[in-house]
Amino acid sequence: MSDDWNKATRAVHGGARRSQYGEVSEAIFLTQGFVYDSAEAAEARFIQAGDDEFIYARYGNPTVRIFEERMALLEGAEDGFATASGMAAVNGVLSAMLKAGDHVVSARALFGSCLYVLEDVLSRFGVEVTFVDGTDLDQWQAALRPDTRAVFFETVSNPTLEVIDIAAVSELAHTVGAVVVVDNVFSTPVFSDAIAQGADVVVYSATKHIDGQGRTLGGVILGTREFIRKTVEPYMKHTGGSMSPFTAWVMLKGLETLSLRVNAQADNATALTETLQGHPALARVIYPGHASHGQFDLCQRQMGRGGTVLSIDLSGGKPAAFAFLNGLKIGKISNNLGDAKTIVTHPATTTHQRLSEDQRADLGITDGLVRISCGIEDTDDLVGDVMQALEGA
Ligand SMILES: *Cc1c(COP(=O)(O)O)cnc(C)c1O
Secondary structure, eight states: OOTTOOHHHHHHHTTOOOOTTOOSSOOOOOOSBOOOSSHHHHHHHHHOOOTTOOSBTTTOOHHHHHHHHHHHHHHTOSEEEEESSHHHHHHHHHHHHOOTTOEEEEESOOOHHHHHIIIIIHHHTTOEEEEEOTTOHHHHHHHOOTTEEEEEEESSOTTTOOOOOHHHHHHHHHHTTOEEEEEOTTTHHHHOOTTTTTOSEEEEETIIIIIOSSOOOOEEEEEOHHIIIIIIHHHHHHHTOBOOHHHHHHHHHHHHHHHHHHHHHHHHHHHHHHHHTTOTTEEEEEOTTSTTSTTHHHHHHHHSSOOSEEEEEETTHHHHHHHHHHHOSSSEEOSOOSOSSOEEEOGGGTTTTTSOHHHHHHHTOOTTEEEEEOOSSOHHHHHHHHHHHHHTO
16 A cells, blocks of 8 residues: 555555455455464453454454455545444444533434434433534534534535535534544545544445445444544444444445446536526526535535535426436436435435424425436436436426
8 A cells, every 4th residue: 555546546455455365356254253373372362452363253354454444545544443334333433432411513414314313312321412504604613512522414415415514614623622523425435535624533334335336234434543443443343333244345346446436426417417407397406516506616625526416306396206206217216325326316205204394394305306316327328317207297
């Protein structure tokens, strides 16, 4: 590994560990445990395991370790801990670092399960959470207190694609000594520079772009070596949220093509946004990588590109949105995102169905809103499919 490698190179070669056979493709060490040469060797490893020494797969595994190191290199973090899912990462990092009496400030626009962890789980254990509009720096400033231990947000937010200013929020949070945790799924590791911009901890659902082909659930927590090894690892290794070696291997295969896929997906999102400008069936087209987005400059500064997802708001409300979804031939109706296949979602009736009408209105989730996670299909085919489905809507 060379320090001056760019992301695309790191994603292919970072963290490589080869066995005595010199395999090209990373080996799957599908083993729960490890054999020691002697009783003394076992004792020594339990006192202090070396870099290439493992004890039990819940604690660590060679294939999982390659994934963790590759992700840390990609994100510019010192270290990482891989988890069974994105939610195991979110719940894990917060549970590992918080205790009763702590205060957390979080952006309100959150993935449903993240909202559950912050609103329902943490409060049961005596952690107080204040929710703010993540795009409003005055609200962050007002909510932060001397006992604020962590701030949490997703950028770009789902599904209304608002960009939260990592550098500005981190600067505010650090004035009270809070740890900045960013759920960075929508930025993807390819466009993220969150640690350099001030975030302390970055979490990913690897289920999304990192696998990117709809196969496995996974996640990762990235941060300083001290934080990962002293705070995250003890909690994760004893509570069971670790990533399986097979999953790590699938994710490593995903990382090899991540940069190609994510850039192709962003190309499709850009082309689609361009074509849809001024379309008579649409009240809004939202893509942070397009000049029509209110935070275009921030997005350029923070991510360089607008990511792989756009949202459209059909003026005809739910009937028009459903007709559009049902009329697509290439785009698949599902609730995942970041996949090589284009996936369309109607948040109001699926991912955000549990929210009240008022809560949805607060978040800008109208009945006509459709989220489009662009895949890697041919651009003309994809644009053609969306245009013909809009005709019918
Ligand atoms: C999907 C997602 C998660 C949860 O990830 P899983 O792998 O499904 O557990 C968390 N945060 C965001 C922003 C997501 O998109």
